Amino acid sequence: MDAFLLSRLQFAANISFHILFPTITIALGWVLLFFKLQYRRSGDAKWMDLYFFFTKIFALTFSLGVVTGVTMSFQFGTNWPGYMNTVGNIAGPLLAYEVLTAFFLEATFLGIMLFAFRRVPSWLHTLATFLVAAGTTLSAFWILALNSWMQTPAGFEMIDGVAHATNWLEIVFTPSMPYRLFHTLLGSGLTVAFLMAGLLAYRWLRGDRGTDVKSGLAVSLVLAAVLAPVQAVVGDLHGINTRDYQPAKLAAMEAHWDSGHGAPLVLFALPDGKERRNRMEISVPKLGSLIVTRDPNGFIRGLNEFEGFHPPVAPVFWSFRVMVGLGTLMILVAFTGVGLLWKRKLLPVWFLRVLMLMMFSGWVATLAGWYVTEIGRQPWLVQGVLLTRDAVADLPPAHVGLTLTAYLVTYALLLAAYLGSLFYLARRAGEDVRKGEAVS
């Protein structure tokens, strides 16, 4: 294998592993703030039980997010020097603002949020919780601004092959930025809702049936039921935005090879990149045009318009279906859960098992969504500005192969340790409660 492919694999591995953790901390920070405020409002200890339980998970997830994020940022320099050499004048300030406004804020106040509950006044502890949540969200804002600029670049000019900023507002708020920001934040909220529901269902099924577990389940199901339909709408708008600004990506998502009016919606197909057609296609006539253009005879641009400059079709097509399928499932499960709570007050065992199965559905959907948007941008690193293959460093393939292997082994170990610890913390939370009961 050459260094280009190895560097791509390494970056894909890094960024895939990294996103698992921020996608939890971004929304979990706000949920923690909600628990803290509920406690301040009601004085009910169950909210603090929930706060402390999920704080442990937050801290663990946060540290994994930090360390995997640092390794990722170093790779811009080590493996992709062409990126900064070409668009460094745009990416540099956005990354610097992330470090300056978000990283120090979250890192510093996390200490107070985690360890100073008994050391500082309650308002300061609440403020620290708020600042950590705000910091993680601010961090997401800058990174998504940069990613969106790479998808739909604006506000710059090219001078001698180097991008120079002309309008910073246009750079930060590119056409795809608001959609990607809200889509990602909602995705984080859903990931957290189902993670919480799954963990609490696990505790409940193990006989740990305190009021904290019950209220936590209700909060996470209501959160999921509110966010999931909104996400469907925002996702649809995001798709329309992609139609206008990245038609090749949309064509790959839908596996449309030929441009035309009244395009079908391809439900299932095996896209064949060599023959440039779909095998075993199952589709609904006109529905594709109806969804994408709001008109059954609307015009959709096909992949053949972009031959040589469109992404590999199959991974984008399939990732998109995984994401949409899981999104639909989330709506179903969340509505069922809220309905059951409404009618029966207690959740039946079969449904708690469903929640445990759905525990990491947010992770899978998040990864699938990022694969759609990132693979969908290929062969460009910055759409229309810089090709991925022109940015890679000239490193010995053996060196990249070695580091890639080391990263993969590390990530496998850490993922196992992380998952093991999540369930261990859930079991221990129950044991603490039972011990408390035995003493009292």
Added chain:
Amino acid sequence: MIMSGLESPWLLPYSFAFLIGLSMLLYAILDGYDLGVGILSQSVGQEDRDRMIASIGPFWDANETWLVLGVGLLLVAFPVAHGIVLGALYLPVSLMMLALVFRGVAFDFRKKAEPRFRPLWDRVFWMSSVVVALTQGYMLGRFVMGFEKGLYPQAFAVSFGMLVVAGYVLMGSTWLILKTEGDLQKRAICWARFAIWVMVIGAILSSMAAVLTDTRIYDRMLAFPELTLLIVMPVVSVILTLLMHFLCGVLPLPDDKLAWMPFAIAVCIFVLGFVGLVYSFYPFIIPGQLQIVDAAAAPASLMVILVGAVIVLPFLIGYTLVAYHVFRGKARDLSYD
């Protein structure tokens, strides 16, 4: 204001060189003490280890962020220099990254994973702290030698790695003198006394090696009139070392008087060492290869960052002080509730 900045070609490069230098110095001091505590963490029993790690728990994450800022500013302001540095150091940088990953998560896993894994995570924490310090010192050594290849520069870099380990142990042990009490504090005093001499001997040897083998550094260091000024630095260092040595002989004092002083001395030694190091290759950003003024990125983008940095840094310093104030005094057990 933005326009006038664009007109003076030295303002932005030197502002950024200064900010990067400041970030790196703060990183070496701040993460230095928590890495040092990590390096020492396997020298004590479980209870003392918990106490030691409790003393750095609320701070380490923000400390490490100075490295992200320093390297990030280098990437943004001097992309060419960043490419040279990280390209030449691909494998040690990757090794340091992996060690930072393991270290960062070990903090949490040692308390949150199942108890049977706890000794394992403790060892991971210790080992990764050692590897981070060694690789950082090694890379600094390679950098000072201008990334020259060959046995001698490699040997120099390895010994520089050990020097940095000793330096971090000094920072860590003086931090523990400040933040702990009783037997643990007494042990920290012994560690500090040992570390300072290892560090001084290592610093003298590596300075001599650098000055004698590198004609550029030789010319720079032993030229008049700078020599007269520069002679002050080793003299001050020797005074500080002796002060530390005798201080460690009398500590701990009743009421824990002067327990802050070893840490303050260690900080002074780091600042002096850092200034000496920078002076040896200034105004180059890559020793012998690339000068600060020749390496900077486009001024308009740099100005955007500089304005942001000037606005944000006071806040950053402010809330950092708040955090140190909240966790002032001797380290207590860390618990969430």
